[in-house]
Amino acid sequence: MTSTTADAATTSLAAELAGRAGLLPPASMERLSGGKNNRVYLLRSDSGSDSVLKVYFSDKRDRLGAEWRFLTYAQAHGIACVPKPLAKDTSAGAALYTFLPGQKRSSSATSEDVAEAARLIVSLNPPSEAEADAMGPGSEACFTIGEHLASVARRVERLRALDVARPYVEQAVDLVTDRLAPIWRQVAASTLENAKRAGIDIHAPLVPAERVISPSDFGFHNALVHNNTLNFLDFEYAGMDDPAKLVGDFFAVPEIPAPQDCFDVFVSALSAGLALGAAFEARAAALRDVYRVKWACIILNDFLPEDAARRDFALGTNHAERCRAQIAKAHAKLDEIA
Incomplete structure (x- = not known):
């Protein structure tokens, strides 16, 4: 896997979680901009099954647990407009989710x-x-x-x-x-x-x-x-x-x-x-x-x-x-x- 924005430990973590989720090893890894609390990476796959690795900031909040519970609930109820949870490593404070395409609005919402x-x-x-x-x-x-x-x-x-x-x-x-x-x-x-x-x-x-x-x-x-x-x-x-x-x-x-x-x-x-x-x-x-x-x-x-x-x-x-x-x-x- 190639990566210009993640250290060796994060790259290894991404490969481990992809394996747990039954995905092929990611071919590349790119840090995404915009997150204000956590580090988020896009994992590209040769199979087209792209995913997102989220490394959570560590503080008193259980950020990973809250998001994982919510998305598991949403998936069980067939809600398709949010990511699906794929794999997590609680000790590393990280989780893998499906990648959802799209762009942010450039101005006010409608x-x-x-x-x-x-x-x-x-x-x-x-x-x-x-x-x-x-x-x-x-x-x-x-x-x-x-x-x-x-x-x-x-x-x-x-x-x-x-x-x-x-x-x-x-x-x-x-x-x-x-x-x-x-x-x-x-x-x-x-x-x-x-x-x-x-x-x-x-x-x-x-x-x-x-x-x-x-x-x-x-x-x-x-x-x-x-x-x-x-x-x-x-x-x-x-x-x-x-x-x-x-x-x-x-x-x-x-x-x-x-x-x-x-x-x-x-x-x-x-x-x-x-x-x-x-x-x-x-x-x-x-x-x-x-x-x-x-x-x-x-x-x-x-x-x-x-x-x-x-x-x-x-x-x-x-x-x-x-x-x-x-x-x-x-x-x-x-x-x-x-």
Whole structure:
């Protein structure tokens, strides 16, 4: 096998997993760009059975386990627009998946893309699906309004201790102190007040019928267009969650954003397709700005030591350009809040 982008250990791992999956040894191996947390390689085969090796960043999250469980579940339910799991090596933190063709959209997604995304969520959640119980909660799963607010509050608090060695850290500190933190206080207070007026107990958990299997980090930044349809990738945060969180993330992701004027259509499609009802629709609307603040925090993760290490693992070390861009993106995300 030829490779210009992988070391000898990764090349050997790729060959081992291909063998476990019953594939011919890969003829070549190419590092793919775009992953922000992990290293991903395209394995070309002379037989045409191309596959993808994913080497996961090692931290407290079980990224491999979450993605493997989700894709195994999706395969069992005949969902073809996501990769199939082929082989894994838990000790090496790596897994092999089928290769899905396509290209990322060059600009904003379309209303038809949003409808296709809604269909995927509905197809992942058939009625009375006992297997869903084995999925486990998604990353940062929230089942009460209070948990949503506490999750974002923790992200805001983390940004009070930025890595002083990162480029443009002074501008990041000013952004957090002078803009993000005050906006968050306003958003959190208004969310609590609206919940009180609506008679919602912010500590009352969702019953099982109100929860869904969620891809979590779900959006068109993790989608490829092929033959006028979408293939979806990257499910390392997947699990059971509040569908309102899925909606909040879906419309707040800054890369290849979902059209904001499709918010009500997407919510209605999930509500009707999964029989979620008016309570879900109200919760999704109430949490919209909460998730805009969350994504402003995520954008600024490059200034946190642990998160910066993950980005360096996946993307390399062009710190200055990326840090400057992240500050501009965080400002833009906060601009969306009325």
